[in-house]
Every structure is written in C-alpha cells, then in structure tokens.
Amino acid sequence: MVNKRPCYCYLFPFGLGHSGVHNPLEAGQSPADLQQIGALAVNPLGDRIVDSFFPDGNHRVDFPGFVRVLAHFRPVDEEDPGMRDPKQPEPLNSRTNKLRFAFQLYDLDRDGKISRQEMLQVLRLMVGVQVTEEQLESIADRTVQEADEDGDGAVSFLEFTKSLEKMNIEQKMSIRVLK
Amino acid sequence: MFLLLPFDSLIVNLLGISLTVLFTLLLVFIIVPAIFGVSFGIRKLYMKTLLKIFAWATLRMERGAKEKNHQLYKPYTNGIIAKDPTSLEEEIKEIRRSGSSKALDNTPEFELSDIFYFCRKGMETIMDDEVTKRFSAEELESWNLLSRTNYNFQYISLRLTVLWGLGVLIRYCFLLPLRIALAFTGISLLVVGTTLVGYLPNGRFKEFLSKHVHLMCYRICVRALTAIITYHDRKNRPRNGGLCVANHTSPIDVIILASDGYYAMVGQVHGGLMGVIQRAMVKACPHVWFERSEVKDRHLVAKRLTEHVQDKSKLPILIFPEGTCINNTSVMMFKKGSFEIGATVYPVAIKYDPQFGDAFWNSSKYGMVTYLLRMMTSWAIVCSVWYLPPMTREKDEDAVQFANRVKSAIARQGGLVDLLWDGGLKREKVKDTFKEEQQKLYSKMIVGNHEDRSRS
Numbered sequence: 108m109v110n111k112r113p114c115y116c117y118l119f120p121f122g123l124g125h126s127g128v129h130n131p132l133e134a135g136q137s138p139a140d141l142q143q144i145g146a147l148a149v150n151p152l153g154d155r156i157v158d159s160f161f162p163d164g165n166h167r168v169d170f171p172g173f174v175r176v177l178a179h180f181r182p183v184d185e186e187d188p189g190m191r192d193p194k195q196p197e198p199l200n201s202r203t204n205k206l207r208f209a210f211q212l213y214d215l216d217r218d219g220k221i222s223r224q225e226m227l228q229v230l231r232l233m234v235g236v237q238v239t240e241e242q243l244e245s246i247a248d249r250t251v252q253e254a255d256e257d258g259d260g261a262v263s264f265l266e267f268t269k270s271l272e273k274m275n276i277e278q279k280m281s282i283r284v285l286k
Numbered sequence: 287m288f289l290l291l292p293f294d295s296l297i298v299n300l301l302g303i304s305l306t307v308l309f310t311l312l313l314v315f316i317i318v319p320a321i322f323g324v325s326f327g328i329r330k331l332y333m334k335t336l337l338k339i340f341a342w343a344t345l346r347m348e349r350g351a352k353e354k355n356h357q358l359y360k361p362y363t364n365g366i367i368a369k370d371p372t373s374l375e376e377e378i379k380e381i382r383r384s385g386s387s388k389a390l391d392n393t394p395e396f397e398l399s400d401i402f403y404f405c406r407k408g409m410e411t412i413m414d415d416e417v418t419k420r421f422s423a424e425e426l427e428s429w430n431l432l433s434r435t436n437y438n439f440q441y442i443s444l445r446l447t448v449l450w451g452l453g454v455l456i457r458y459c460f461l462l463p464l465r466i467a468l469a470f471t472g473i474s475l476l477v478v479g480t481t482l483v484g485y486l487p488n489g490r491f492k493e494f495l496s497k498h499v500h501l502m503c504y505r506i507c508v509r510a511l512t513a514i515i516t517y518h519d520r521k522n523r524p525r526n527g528g529l530c531v532a533n534h535t536s537p538i539d540v541i542i543l544a545s546d547g548y549y550a551m552v553g554q555v556h557g558g559l560m561g562v563i564q565r566a567m568v569k570a571c572p573h574v575w576f577e578r579s580e581v582k583d584r585h586l587v588a589k590r591l592t593e594h595v596q597d598k599s600k601l602p603i604l605i606f607p608e609g610t611c612i613n614n615t616s617v618m619m620f621k622k623g624s625f626e627i628g629a630t631v632y633p634v635a636i637k638y639d640p641q642f643g644d645a646f647w648n649s650s651k652y653g654m655v656t657y658l659l660r661m662m663t664s665w666a667i668v669c670s671v672w673y674l675p676p677m678t679r680e681k682d683e684d685a686v687q688f689a690n691r692v693k694s695a696i697a698r699q700g701g702l703v704d705l706l707w708d709g710g711l712k713r714e715k716v717k718d719t720f721k722e723e724q725q726k727l728y729s730k731m732i733v734g735n736h737e738d739r740s741r742s
Contacts, residue, residue, distance in 0.1 A: 147411045149720040151728065152401070156408035180409050209401055230396070233404065235725030238733050246396045246732065254398065271399055275384040279402045282410055 137167055151233045155212045162217075175199060179208045182281040203268070205280040210267050220261035223251050312464060317471065320505040329514045329666070336642065336665055339449070346446055374727045378403050396732040432643075432664065457663045465510045465662045472506035473559075477566040479503065484569030493599075496570035497548045504545035512666040514642075515542055522673035523547050524602040524632035527595055529624060532634040533696055534606035535614040536647040537654070538661065539636055542669060549604040550574060550594065554581055572600055588627060595629040602632065607689065613646040614638050616703035617696055620689040630676045633692050635700035639668040672699045 138157050147153045160168045160176050168176075181200040197204060213221045213229050226247040234243070254262045254270040262270075319325060381399050432453075479499035486492040508515070523546075524530040530549060532539060543549065551573045555564060564575055574594055580586050594600050607620035614637065625631070638645045643664025647657050661667065674695055679688040697704035 147408055149724060150404055150408045150411065151721060151725050152404040153408060153721075156405065156412075177409065177413065180406070209405060212401055212405060213398075229401075233400070233725065234729040234732070235722055237726050237729035242733055250396060250398060267398065273384075274381070274399055276402075279381050279384070279399075280406060282406065282413065284413075 151235065152212065152229075155229070155232065159208065159211060179205055180280060180282040182283055183277040200281070202276050205276050206268050206271065207264065209280065210264050213262075213267075220259075220263050221251075221267070222261045223247055226251055226262075309464070309467070313467065313471070316468060316509050317506060320509055321502050323501075323505065329512060332512070333514055333642070333666060333668060340641065343446055343449065346443055350443055374403065374724065375731060378728075378731060400728075400732075453665075457665070461512070462663055465512070468506060468510035469662075472503050472510055473563065475506065476500070476503035477563060480566045480570035484566075493571065499570065500548065500567070501545065504541055507541045508545045511538065511541070511661055513538070513542060514666055514668045515546075516670045517546055518670065518672045519675075520546075520673060522632065522675050524549070524634075524673075524676075525630075526600065526602060527598045528602040528630045528632050528676065529591075529595065529627065530602050530604045530632045530634060531607055531620075531624065531692060531696075532604070532636055533614075533617045533700065533702065534608045534611055535636065535638060536611055536645045536657070536661075538645055538667065539606065540604065542636065542671065543604060543634065546671070548601050550601040552576075552591070552603055552605050554578060574603065584623060588623065591624070592627050592629075595627060603629075611647045611649060613648075614640075614702070617693050617700075620693045622685040622689050625679065625689045625692070626685040628679065630678050631688075631692055632676050633674040633696050635672045635674065635696045635702075637670050637672075637700040637702065639670075642666040642668045645669070670700075674699055 138161060147156065150156065160173065178199040183200055183202070184198075210221070211217070213225060215225045215228060227243060230238075230243050230247055251260065251262055254266050256266050256269070257263075315326075378400055381402055382397050476499070479502075480496065483492060483496045483499055486495070530543070530547075532543065540551065544551075550571070551567070553564070553575060555561060555575045555577055564573070567573055568575060572594070574590055576587065576590075591603065594603060605624050607624050608618050609621050610618075612618055643661065643666055645661065645667050652660065677688075677692055677695070679685070683691070694704050696702075
C-alpha cells in the first residue's frame with residue numbers, strides 16, 4: 108500500500124503561514140496556516156474543508172495526517188474488488204471512504220447523522236446571504252425527507268450512501284496528480 | 287626567514303600595485319562611458335560567452351543523466367494536478383447528471399451531491415495553490431552554474447564542478463568587489479551631485495544639471511549590477527505630467543527605468559542611508575516623499591500626486607501599482623489609487639531573463655542587504671523593457687476597469703500571466719467579495735433568479 112501511493116511530499120504547504128519553522132514537517136500545520144490559502148478562503152465550504160484535516164478537535168495536523176486526508180482523493184485503482192484481501196482494511200480512496208468524507212462535511216457535530224439543523228447550516232455556508240431563510244428551510248426539509256428512510260428526521264450514513272448510489276463518486280471525488 | 291622578507295615584500299608590492307592599476311583602469315573604463323551614456327558592448331559579449339558555457343553545462347548534465355537512466359527535469363512548472371477548466375455551473379450539472387436517472391430540466395433545486403464540487407475544488411487548491419506559486423522564484427530549465435538555482439540537477443561531473451568552482455571564484459573575488467566599488471561610487475556621486483545642484487537658483491540650468499546628475503548615477507548603478515537591458519519602443523517614453531506604471535519584481539526596477547529616462551520618484555521616507563539619498567535627491571528636483579503617517583491617508587496621497595501631475599514642469603511620476611514584488615511570471619491586481627488621478631498613464635512592461643540571475647526579491651525570505659549581495663554575486667541581470675503607448679481613462683470606465691485594462695496590456699506585452707488576485711494576499715486575508723460571487727452563482731442554481739421566484 109505504501110509504495111503504491113504517489114509521493115505527496117512537495118504538497119505540504121510549508122510556504123504558507125510565516126511561522127518561521129525550519130522543519131515544518133515536524134511542527135505540523137495549524138488551521139490558521141491552511142486558512143491562509145487564498146483560493147481556499149473564497150471557497151464557500153473552505154472552513155469545513157480545513158476542519159476535515161483536524162478530526163477529534165486536534166489543533167495541529169502532522170504530515171502523515173495531512174497525507175491521510177489527501178489520500179481520500181486518490182483515483183480508484185482499477186483492480187477487481189474480489190482480488191483484494193478481505194482481512195486488510197479498506198483503502199482510504201475506496202468509494203465508501205470517499206462518501207464518508209463527504210458525509211463528514213455535512214455532519215457538523217460528528218454524531219453520525221445529518222440533522223435538519225446541520226443541513227440548514229451547511230446550506231447557509233454555500234449560499235451566503237443570497238437566499239432567504241424560508242427558502243433554505245424548505246430546501247433542507249425536502250432534502251432530509253427524500254433521503255430519510257427510517258423516519259428519524261435525520262440522514263444517517265447508510266441513507267446518504269443509498270441516495271447517492273448511482274453517482275460516479277470515483278470520478279467526481281478524485282484528483283489526478285500529473286506525472 | 288631573513289632571506290624571505292625582501293622577496294616577500296616585493297611580491298606583495300607588485301600584487302598591490304597591479305591590483306590597484308587594474309581596479310583604476312576598470313573603474314575608468316566603466317564610469318566614464320556611464321557619464322556619457324556610451325557603451326563598449328563588453329556586457330553583451332560577456333552575456334554571449336556565458337550562454338555558450340551554460341549550454342555546454344546542460345549538455346553534460348543531460349548526458350550524465352542518460353547514462354544513469356534517470357529523469358533530469360522536474361516537470362511541475364504549471365501545476366501538479368490535472369484540472370478541468372469548467373465553470374461552477376457546468377461542473378455541478380455534470381455531477382447531478384451522473385447521479386440521477388431522471389431527466390434534468392432547468393428547474394433550480396438542491397442535491398446532496400452538490401457538495402462534491404466544493405469539496406474537490408477546495409482540495410485542489412490545497413494541493414496546488416495558484417497564488418503562492420507567484421511568490422517563490424521561477425524555476426529554471428537548465429542550470430546556470432549558480433548553486434542557489436540548483437533544485438534538482440544532481441548529475442554533475444568533475445569538469446562541471448571545476449567550472450562551477452571557477453565561477454564562484456570569479457563572482458565572489460573579482461566581480462563582487464568591483465561591483466561594490468561601483469555602487470559606492472554611484473551612490474556617493476548621487477548624494478554629492480544632487481546636493482551641489484540644490485544650491486543653484488531655480489531655472490533651466492538647474493533642471494538640466496539635475497536630470498543629468500540623476501541619469502549618470504543611475505547608469506553607474508546599472509553597471510554595478512552588470513545589468514544588460516534592452517529597451518523597446520523608446521518613442522513611447524513617458525512625458526511630463528504623466529504617470530509611468532510598471533510591473534514590480536524588485537527594487538532594481540527603479541534603477542533600470544530611471545537610467546533611460548527622467549522620473550520623479552514616489553515613496554515613503556526611510557531612515558538610514560535611504561533617507562540620506564532621498565533628502566539629497568529632493569534638493570535637486572521635486573520628488574514625492576511621504577511620511578509614514580501620511581501614507582495611510584488616501585486622500586492626501588491622491589492630492590499630492592494630482593498636484594505634481596498637473597504641474598507640467600515637473601517630471602513624470604514612476605509608480606508600481608501592484609504594491610509588492612511578484613516573481614515576474616505574472617502580473618497581479620493593480621491598486622486603483624493611482625488610476626483615479628486622471629493623468630495620462632504610460633505603461634511599461636519589464637521582463638527579466640532568469641538565466642543569468644534571478645532578480646525577484648522575496649521579502650519574506652531575504653532582507654534588503656542579503657538581496658543586494660545576491661544580486662551582485664549573480665552573473666548578470668538581463669531584462670527587456672517595453673514602453674507601451676500612453677493610455678487615458680475613458681468616460682464610461684471607472685478606475686478599477688482602467689487599472690485592469692492597463693494591467694492586461696502590460697501582461698500581454700511582457701508575456702506574463704494576467705492574474706485577478708491581489709498581491710497583498712501573501713500577507714492579508716482574502717476579501718469576502720470573492721466568496722460572495724461563488725455563493726451567488728451557486729444560489730442561482732438552487733433557487734433560480736429573483737424573477738423566477740416571484741413567478742412561482
């Protein structure tokens with residue numbers, strides 16, 4: 108697994124954040140360092156994406172952690188899933204793990220469910236002030252209703268996966284690194 | 287021991303005399319032509335010789351790499367990931383199309399899959415940041431025998447190392463002292479000359495002398511850096527009452543432009559040596575120097591610049607609207623302040639050739655003195671300057687649009703990438719207006735326009 112992964116060493120953004128650290132690979136990155144990336148700051152979901160690098164409320168991410176997050180976006184290898192050793196843990200860039208990454212962007216409190224309130228908050232991030240509260244609420248209600256199957260008023264990970272089963276996740280959530 | 291002494295002192299004496307003679311001759315050969323604006327073409331010959339040596343060095347390295355069967359060049363000049371240049375709308379539509387089997391009409395709605403677009407875009411920018419790339423020095427495709435530009439050229443044979451060592455010797459032991467001596471001469475002549483001219487009564491003679499004193503000293507400084515400059519379209523040079531606008535790569539830009547024309551400088555008052563030079567210069571002819579406190583007051587700055595520009599007897603102002611040094615591969619957003627004044631703008635494009643020495647000043651990495659030392663120990667500074675035809679603001683244009691028009695013209699001429707981003711981004715946080723644009727585009731997709739809403 109390790110030698111198949113392309114080397115992301117040059118990606119670690121140690122040019123940003125003038126912290127003056129000489130070996131940035133040791134000290135790690137903080138949320139503020141990542142937020143300094145200009146084009147990320149104009150992404151409406153920029154804060155959610157930065158958050159995804161710091162699971163469990165940590166305040167720094169080291170290089171292996173950074174690579175683990177980026178590894179979700181590796182294009183899927185075209186190998187027969189039946190050939191894979193079932194005892195080995197699923198690779199980070201599998202369909203399930205990509206979906207789980209997207210799920211976590213919605214699930215603000217990390218409780219495994221997207222409630223109507225969380226859906227509303229993420230929607231508000233994406234549209235800013237352009238949409239009224241009523242419109243947004245009706246959209247959130249509709250979306251949760253459509254996806255919710257067990258009637259608990261929230262979208263669990265399984266329901267999320269089911270509603271996106273036809274989606275070509277492998278292509279849409281992959282970034283190809285040029286050789 | 288006693289036998290060595292007279293022998294020793296003879297050698298030392300001879301060495302001392304020959305060095306002094308050499309230095310004086312060189313100074314005379316370089317300063318006198320500078321005063322009269324004449325060139326012997328020595329620098330061009332020097333440049334051609336260097337190019338031949340670099341080509342030979344690259345060949346040797348390619349041969350060495352081939353023998354060891356490795357890749358020599360790192361092909362990451364334009365980004366390391368494959369990006370699709372599609373818009374927000376198109377991408378989200380595509381994502382929705384690939385996810386649902388129902389026919390897609392144009393009714394605005396929200397899908398859970400929309401988040402994939404923002405997610406991927408965000409990750410792409412973390413991997414390959416367009417803006418920060420502009421603030422590190424440009425990478426070369428072949429090695430120029432300076433160890434500071436040796437990023438990935440590892441296959442160096444013995445011959446090449448000897449050549450490099452010779453290069454180090456020449457640059458540090460011969461060129462550097464020569465250049466420092468020239469720079470010292472140039473700056474002291476400037477200070478002394480302008481102070482002397484300042485004692486003359488105001489009039490045409492004073493103007494004439496001050497112009498030529500400035501020009502002479504800038505020319506000496508140009509030779510102090512071994513700058514080989516090619517000027518294009520000199521008929522478009524800025525005139526009195528105009529504003530000269532150029533892209534900014536390093537403080538040397540000022541010397542390069544001012545050695546071919548007469549300009550009034552704009553800037554903040556500094557302390558130390560810079561302060562002395564500034565005070566001396568303003569005695570000979572009017573430059574615009576601002577105190578630290580005045581710089582924040584935009585109206586005051588605009589007023590003083592307007593006053594200067596309206597007085598046709600004063601020289602054209604030289605200004606760099608990017609506000610910061612960029613690495614000369616692109617032009618960043620021009621600040622609109624100088625374009626609101628209403629003067630004729632004379633755009634100038636400056637493009638450096640990084641093969642002989644990288645002129646970009648990375649102010650977060652190097653201080654001014656380190657930077658100047660690096661400049662003086664490079665082979666040479668080679669650049670091209672294009673004088674573009676003058677532009678004025680049109681009636682239906684506002685300052686920002688005018689600034690962008692000028693910026694595009696400069697980028698096009700210099701072969702630089704025309705970027706929307708603000709150079710201040712390397713220090714400050716991004717303005718929210720850019721994020722709002724993205725949010726506006728996305729809202730249209732999920733709720734439609736105002737007209738659609740009122741209808742339903």
